[in-house]
Amino acid sequence: MELRTHIRDVPDFPKKGIVFKDITPMLGNPAALAHVVQAMAAKFQGQGITKVVGIESRGFIFAPPIAIALGAGFVPIRKPGKLPWKSRRQEYGLEYGTDTIEIHDDAVTARDRVLMVDDVLATGGTMEAACKLVRLLGAEVVACAFVIDLAFLGGAKRLDVPIFSVLEYT
Numbered sequence: 001m002e003l004r005t006h007i008r009d010v011p012d013f014p015k016k017g018i019v020f021k022d023i024t025p026m027l028g029n030p031a032a033l034a035h036v037v038q039a040m041a042a043k044f045q046g047q048g049i050t051k052v053v054g055i056e057s058r059g060f061i062f063a064p065p066i067a068i069a070l071g072a073g074f075v076p077i078r079k080p081g082k083l084p085w086k087s088r089r090q091e092y093g094l095e096y097g098t099d100t101i102e103i104h105d106d107a108v109t110a111r112d113r114v115l116m117v118d119d120v121l122a123t124g125g126t127m128e129a130a131c132k133l134v135r136l137l138g139a140e141v142v143a144c145a146f147v148i149d150l151a152f153l154g155g156a157k158r159l160d161v162p163i164f165s166v167l168e169y170t
């Protein structure tokens with residue numbers, strides 16, 4: 001499957017200097033979408049995953065079908081102020097300024113083995129903060145899975161668990 005042909009580079013989006021990986025052509029192609037979800041789920045079959053955490057917003061596209069394939073639950077990590085129940089928050093640094101993500105207090109427990117999912121690994125700041133939140137609640141982070149690893153940005157170095165990506169750009 002020539003997946004790369006279904007990923008579109010959009011220069012200077014959302015701001016100058018960033019080459020945005022637009023996955024919407026891949027999402028719209030039935031064979032490509034099925035291939036990506038199946039590849040991500042297959043890698044983690046039989047590892048006792050109980051929860052699949054998706055990071056808002058594009059992590060929400062992939063985490064639920066992977067959770068269903070693994071017989072696990074889905075947990076959303078959201079942008080601030082979106083979750084209705086008691087939540088924990090984690091701030092993390094961006095190139096300019098900071099960002100914050102949140103998780104419900106009761107979303108995972110010490111009995112959970114968690115797979116973390118997002119669409120793109122860039123600098124790794126978002127996923128590093130997401131892993132902190134899950135561990136704060138006592139759960140075990142088993143691995144992180146991405147559709148795309150922008151390996152030239154070195155995000156994997158910030159993550160202390162195994163990472164899996166369907167596509168790597170070097």
Ligand code: AMP
Pocket residue numbers: 018019020021022055056057058118119120121122123124125126127155
């Ligand atoms: P980072 O925290 O730098 O690893 O950024 C990860 C988050 O930003 C992911 O949720 C991605 O959806 C998004 N992101 C960062 N860089 C890109 C890019 N070049 N193309 C598409 N999404 C990106």
